[in-house]
Amino acid sequence: MRGLFAWGALLTSCVVLIALKEWHGGRSALFLLACAALIGLQGAVVSLAGARHVQAKRSYAPSRPKAGEPVAVTLSLLWTGGIPPLWVRIKDLLDGSEVAGRGRGHLRYVGFRRNIEVGYTLSKVGRGLYTGAELELTYGDVFGWFGRTLRVPGLDSLVVFPEGSGEYSSHWKGRSVSLGESDDPAVGNSVPDLLVRPYLEGDALKWMDWKGTARRGTLLVRQQAAQMDQAVCILLDTNPSVYIEDEDSESAAENRAFERAVSCAASMLQAAAAADERVAFRHGGMPRMLCPSDLSLEEDVWVSLAAVHPSAGLEAAALLRQAACEGAGGSFIVITGQLTSRLCSEAETLALDGYTVELVSCSIHTEGLESERIAQLKKAGIRLTLPPLSAMHKTGGGAA
Numbered sequence: 001m002r003g004l005f006a007w008g009a010l011l012t013s014c015v016v017l018i019a020l021k022e023w024h025g026g027r028s029a030l031f032l033l034a035c036a037a038l039i040g041l042q043g044a045v046v047s048l049a050g051a052r053h054v055q056a057k058r059s060y061a062p063s064r065p066k067a068g069e070p071v072a073v074t075l076s077l078l079w080t081g082g083i084p085p086l087w088v089r090i091k092d093l094l095d096g097s098e099v100a101g102r103g104r105g106h107l108r109y110v111g112f113r114r115n116i117e118v119g120y121t122l123s124k125v126g127r128g129l130y131t132g133a134e135l136e137l138t139y140g141d142v143f144g145w146f147g148r149t150l151r152v153p154g155l156d157s158l159v160v161f162p163e164g165s166g167e168y169s170s171h172w173k174g175r176s177v178s179l180g181e182s183d184d185p186a187v188g189n190s191v192p193d194l195l196v197r198p199y200l201e202g203d204a205l206k207w208m209d210w211k212g213t214a215r216r217g218t219l220l221v222r223q224q225a226a227q228m229d230q231a232v233c234i235l236l237d238t239n240p241s242v243y244i245e246d247e248d249s250e251s252a253a254e255n256r257a258f259e260r261a262v263s264c265a266a267s268m269l270q271a272a273a274a275a276d277e278r279v280a281f282r283h284g285g286m287p288r289m290l291c292p293s294d295l296s297l298e299e300d301v302w303v304s305l306a307a308v309h310p311s312a313g314l315e316a317a318a319l320l321r322q323a324a325c326e327g328a329g330g331s332f333i334v335i336t337g338q339l340t341s342r343l344c345s346e347a348e349t350l351a352l353d354g355y356t357v358e359l360v361s362c363s364i365h366t367e368g369l370e371s372e373r374i375a376q377l378k379k380a381g382i383r384l385t386l387p388p389l390s391a392m393h394k395t396g397g398g399a400a
Contacts (some may be wrong), residue, residue, distance in 0.1 A: 043146035052081035057155040067127040067163040085139035094133040129307035131157040164267035238284035240310035242337035260362040284313030317342040331356040337363040351380040358383040
């Protein structure tokens with residue numbers, strides 16, 4: 001649009017100058033007409049003979065940044081297909097803002113070079129997996145009147161990991177992973193150090209859990225806790241409906257609550273790694289459980305956590321049920337938004353079967369969760385954490 005306006009203004013000026021010369025004559029009008037023709041000529045050269053293609057590739061420092069951390073970028077540009085530009089204005093759309101935060105982008109004089117390198121800093125990049133993030137490159141004539149703008153995908157990728165929270169890390173250090181804890185001796189483990197798992201062909205009938213079988217509607221067997229995989233399973237709920245906090249600003253509120261949940265998961269994984277504890281991780285969009293203590297899977301865990309977003313998938317109750325049926329461990333931490341009745345019911349059932357279950361709500365609302373239900377969860381031996389961690393619910397929050 002800007003180029004069309006410049007050409008229109010130039011042609012109008014030429015017509016006026018020609019009319020002025022024919023009417024009045026004189027060298028001044030002829031000189032002005034020659035200047036206008038020169039401006040038009042160099043604009044035509046840029047428009048018709050300028051570079052048509054450019055390859056862009058970024059390199060980053062640090063190469064594995066965390067959300068909100070400044071990232072130093074070195075941008076390499078290779079111009080092909082015509083005369084390289086004299087100057088270029090760069091807008092990096094990676095973080096949704098212009099390079100260096102300037103209103104119209106960052107201007108660089110490149111002197112008709114085909115290969116150039118530009119350095120700048122992105123002050124704030126959100127968590128995510130960025131592949132082929134676009135750059136907006138504007139270049140033109142000497143005077144800047146006739147410009148072209150190209151949107152170029154970068155030949156690079158960047159993984160921005162979630163930023164952990166020291167509060168959640170401290171919470172992990174203070175938590176108890178012992179099995180079968182309950183305030184009521186009649187609830188949970190009727191046989192010490194026993195856990196419940198699905199029946200497998202060949203299991204002895206003496207280990208059948210008939211009460212649990214009647215309650216769950218499927219054959220269950222009690223097994224020594226020491227015989228089961230004792231990894232702590234961290235489950236992240238990705239169901240969008242549980243992260244909506246404000247109906248008037250649904251998208252922004254959903255992001256805030258979900259980012260708190262992702263930060264919680266990242267903090268717990270980091271704290272577990274620092275304590276050399278064995279953990280397993282899965283969110284609603286993952287096909288299977290991953291164990292970050294396995295070096296071959298560690299990168300997959302963190303990349304999946306960086307790229308996760310609210311989406312349709314297994315809801316928290318289904319994640320918890322499936323993890324228990326697969327025998328993934330004896331202790332489960334479910335990180336979610338609003339606590340649903342289905343999740344609470346499933347957690348109570350597993351707690352009665354001898355599992356340790358912790359529910360972490362990252363939503364400021366607890367829809368439908370009344371004090372009676374909180375007391376019921378606590379009585380079943382379920383650890384309940386509500387935000388903020390420093391001011392957990394006085395009835396059931398944070399009780400082990």
